[in-house]
Amino acid sequence: MRKSKKRRRIWWWVLGIIIVIAAGLGLSSAANGGPLGKKTITLGTIGPDVQIWQHIAKSDQAKKAGLKIRVKSFTDPVALNKATANGEIDVNAFQSWSYLQTYNKENRKAQLAALGTTYLEPxxxxxxxxxxxxxxxxxxxxxxxxxxxxxxxxxxxxxxxxxxxxxxxxxxxxxxxxxxxxxxxxxxxxxxxxxxxxxxxxxxxxxxxxxxxxxxxxxxxxxxxxxxKVNQSTKNNINVIATARKNRHNKNYQKLVTLYHNQQIQQWIKKKYQGTKVNVDKPLSYLAN
Incomplete structure (x- = not known):
């Protein structure tokens, strides 16, 4: 009888461990856009771009892309970059290529990486x-x-x-x-x-x-x-979408770049800002060279 009870306890412990592992895998799957749900991308931005990304977050194009976006407004660009580097913010969209390079030089332990270009604000x-x-x-x-x-x-x-x-x-x-x-x-x-x-x-x-x-x-x-104007002399002033360097290959984050340049989204931005946010859809190599 004692051996039988001991076996039962062992099996209950094994079953409990299996349940905990399965639950963990399920939560992980949900957090990463798996079958139990999709992760909300928290995007930080500043000034007029808040309205742009709020529009994008509510758009049919975002739904079609399978993206759920929460927009958070900031007033301090340095605080926004640091929040992105430490994971409080997933992605940010506010800074120029040159600003990002300067930030990385001054913050060696909290590096960011560009995901793609957005616009030139002349x-x-x-x-x-x-x-x-x-x-x-x-x-x-x-x-x-x-x-x-x-x-x-x-x-x-x-x-x-x-x-x-x-x-x-x-x-x-x-x-x-x-x-x-x-x-x-x-x-x-x-x-x-x-x-x-x-x-x-x-x-x-x-x-x-x-x-x-x-x-x-x-x-x-x-x-x-x-x-x-958009040319090699102004490439450092082109704005980018950025994330923590370790997340630069995240496919959902990369989808934000394509979403931003969607034709319907761009038509809305052009009308809202009278064409003054000049769309720049260039590969990152254009900025780096």
Missing amino acids: MVIYSDRYHRLSQVPDGATVAIANNPANTARGLLLLQSAGLITLKKNFGPTTGTEGIASNPKNLKFKEIDDTTGPRVLKSTDLVLIGNTIALTGHLNVLKDSIYHE
Whole structure:
């Protein structure tokens, strides 16, 4: 009798272990989009892109792709990247390629990887006083962002417009000391990015990114006298969808890139933002080369 009871206890223990393992496998399958359910992808973003991804999350295209998306709004880009690196956020969509590279250099133990490209949000030269670059006079004052990344980007824009020439060693955070030639003797006035639309009437030229321009009811394509275009000189400014480096091969996360570029989704974005978020559907090799 004692041996029989002992055997029964052993079998009950074995059965219990099997049930626990099976339950674990079932939960794992559900968490990864298996037969018991599909994982919700938590996507973090900032500013106007919150509305874009909320629209995408509710779209028929997302349902057809088998994706369930929860959108979380952030105001601090560094906090969003760190939340993505530690797994609090699965994927983020807010930053340019150059911003991502800078973040990775400064955070060696919390690396991110790009999944794919989204758009170029052009930086623009606006003026209330002039309608063409040829009208810009000698000694004109240019309002430029006071943070290194956007200062450099603004100077590159002025060079592209033919107003200045930059030194050969000009880098992604170089300031006005990187100007090699300034034939129109342009004067530079540093401003906070967000105040760009408000200084238009008091400054000859103002360099403004599209996100801020939209808040000031300015249209990149209609109101500017010059703006960035999609080419090799602006590839570092193309926005990307990013995730923790260890998750870069996750197939569901990669589906978000295809979903973003869906024709119906792009038609909605174009109408909502008057074409100012320029769609860029390029392979990652385009950015890396």
